[in-house]
Amino acid sequence: MKNIARSRLTQVAALAAASMLAVGGCSTSSPTSSASSDSSGGGAASASSAAGAAATGPLSAFYTQKLDWKSCDEGECAKLRVPIDYAKPSGPSIEVAVNRMRATGTKKGSLVVNPGGPGGSGVDYAAAADQIVSKSVRESYDIVGFDPRGVQRSAAITCVDDATLDQFMGSDPSPDDKSEQNALLAGDKKFADACKKNAGPLLGHVSTEEVAKDMDVLRAALGEQKLNFLGKSYGTMLGATYADLFAKKVGRMVLDGVLPPDLSMQQINEGQATGFEKALDAYLADCASGGKCPLGSDAASAKKKLQTWLAGLDAKPIKASGDKRLSTLTEGWAINGIAASLYNQAQWGDLTEALRSALEGDGTQLLNAGKSYAERNDDGTYRSNVMQVINAVTCLDRPAPAGGVAAYEKDADAFSKKAPTWGRQMAWAGAVCADWPVKATGKPHEVKASGSAPIVVVGTTRDPATPYEWSERLAGELQNSRFISYDGDGHTAYGRGSQCVDDAVDHYLVDGSEPAKKTTC
Template sequence: MSRTSLTSSRRTGRSTLALLAASALALSACSGGSDDGASTSSPVGSQPSSGAATTSGSSSAGAADPAKALEKFYTQKLTWGDCEGVKCAKLTVPVDYADPGGQTIQLALSKVAAKGKAKGSLVVNPGGPGASGYDYGAMADGVVTPKVLESFDVVGFDPRGVGRSAPITCASDAEMDTMLGIDPTPDDKTEQSSVQKSVGTFAQACKDKAGPLLGHVSTVEVAKDLDVLRAALGSEKLDYLGFSYGTFIGSTYADLFPQRVGRFVLDGVVPPDVTSQEMNLGQATGFEAATRSYVEDCVSKGDCYLGSTVDAGMQRIRTFLKQLDAKPLPISGEGPVTRFTEGWATLGLALGFYSKASWPSLTEALKAAMGGDPKPLMAMANQYAGRQANGAYRDNSMQAFYAVSCLDRKASNNLDEYAKDATEFAKKAPTWGNMLAWGSLTCGEWKVPATGKQKKVTADGTGPILVIGNTRDPATPLAFAQRLAKDLKHARLLTFDADGHTAYGQSECVNDAVDGYLLNGTLPPDGQTC
């Protein structure tokens, strides 16, 4: 696979897609074997730094020294076994860092060994929240360039509550179908109340079924797990490559453990201080710009199926969505789903804008749907949601998305506030503003109080961190990358002038900049645009 296309599977798949806060108001295990010699009996830098046991609350009764209570986690040995072509292991972490003597869970790890002499481990995360970092790490040759894989063991992990790591489960497949097919643009009080009731039912099911871990899947806790992983890998400092929501994990880690930060690349940024409303508006304008870029491309080639002008094309898409809102299309062969709704169409559309390489598929799918055949666009929605055509979901990514998001950011349950936002957002993003304005209502109905505090992170004490943003990124707008790069005490911003979500693997220029930094510590020139 060429360097310029090495992450095409990531960008056209759903591993970074759950960050979208839309539709459903969600618009995105292997056992260890014998030791292979990669584990260490005395991890370098095994003691937690000062933030490890203090930021999530007071220590448990009887644990006079929280750092001492955490020592058993920091000094554990990893036993790597063979799992479907990659190395795998389990990492034990406490459910509650304020009570390290209480319940524990195990996180699933994958590792692809360096092709040459390893200079260390590079931990990777694809985003989400809810995407499998285990699977992502296992695809190392499609995540990093050959140069990086020559020099680093690539390690992936499923964050707590995700995939193979004590997965959060709230709903059946059929119940997830209902959530994802829900009306993303409730037009009046009756529809708004109906949507609120539906998401409230889902939130209650999570509280009833997910168990105590539901209150402990925040990004702060994932960042603390990451430091335990660093120690278990035998690394004095953590080298990390995070995409999309993975940048939220990375910047949170850097702020908690600045002295443990090695080479950090944050691509497609979610700033830790962004509020629910800011996220919704940022994505609304981001997807609006991405849609417009797609329509411009269509019109420029002539005989565009959407119309002869860009404005006409944008209006045609909006009209199609309104038609689905009023009268969903019948669909068969999709398990319990028999109606192709505006909610499902939103997911299919969204997938198409994550990568310019998806535009031809989007054109065929959208053209078919406008002609009365929604199956190709439903297939794209299924890909987004990790859903098979028979209605079975491949994993718990969509459920974990809510569990993490709703702990990280407090949201309102006031319908009038959402309706007001919908009107205001639509002025800036006529196609996406209305639907994305409602994106946080599920969290507004969440039954576990949010623990996250939106705060500007400075990560004072780190070395330089490389931050990357795309000019037309739909899910994580360039302004988010600019914001984080400005907030961090030591950061360098690299801008990629392109359509699509995230940059590494899409350009020789970006690849060279990232590789130079990871391998040699060389930063791209200040202000560089690829």
């Protein structure tokens, strides 16, 4: 997925807060030849051994390892060793960075958290525990994060340098003619070829299924019999995949803003197009009714004006300042900036001011929003590798759309009927996977997690990145689910201002009180 699909399915606001924290203490290592068991500083040796007792054979060394916790800027940090290839557990392994924020009260266990992505840092996310979970959850659980394999501190995948990534991010996401199509496909191939050359053997082993298996090793290393998990956005696919693989090991699991494992890449792209279109319509209605909207006082006219302006950027980007390398706002960066603001209703005011300046010829504010979305600094460096690893995971998890340019054009026409602003670019979002150097190892599949404990699924009615219907879909597929329906805007619901949602999730996590089969907030 690129541009908004070259971006990520993640909880942007929380990650932005987390990224302001100092980074250190959980460094990553290069692949090594075999598994090793770390010595424990946490006093959980017997619990860890019991939790990993089910693993036998070559995997037992991973399941019985002990985490050596040390103080770090992100709380307490440790390293978890996992095999690169679970089919060859005696082969090379890597270290996954793990951190925890200790429970502030009487500890009930560990709660593993993931913010989304693919490519979001769980270490940064857990370090912001006070912002991502309630006080009662903080009191009851060690909040545990990890950078998934290939992400930041965990043998990070790097394909291109920062300047090349700028070109990739800023390219035209919605080609209108043959020349633009060729440019987009050439850029995608350049990126894929660079990954083949530079990313190393881990490139073929960063699938969601492999990360889910890492989570089970983590569960054992934490000394937990069952995995308690809070996943948002793409983190829901990770949680659902874990539940399908290890149903009997599911503890208290909350999946908020669902990316369903059973959808094809085209279905995901179409769903995101309609999701962002719905969110844009809600924003424009709010903007137009406020009396000071730079796009006008009528929502329909405002939308046409915005679409015309975006199309104009395709041919003639506008000036922007304050960045070492980027001096103009292109259509690609503008789309990223708008998308970032649609993730959170609290950012709508900033979007209005950014659009006001951009319509007057200054794209600085909107470019800054797009750079924040990409975790990019003004000096031209990127704070993380999320914009590189997202494609590696996506292209492994699902086969690329078949049919080449003709299929993308057909999808563009179909998607645009439902989502005139976002449809064309989302139809082309899977093109980067067409030339991917590693064949997809996953495929769309239903998740039932038969025999699991109740899994709480949360959906937001006007979620742009993970449409409400996706949460409904997974809740219906799971054999044992509870569904919380939130009538609201923005991406994900828990911890975003709804007392109804927060109370239901908190009571479940802290007390084990199951919500009703369906709760409406």
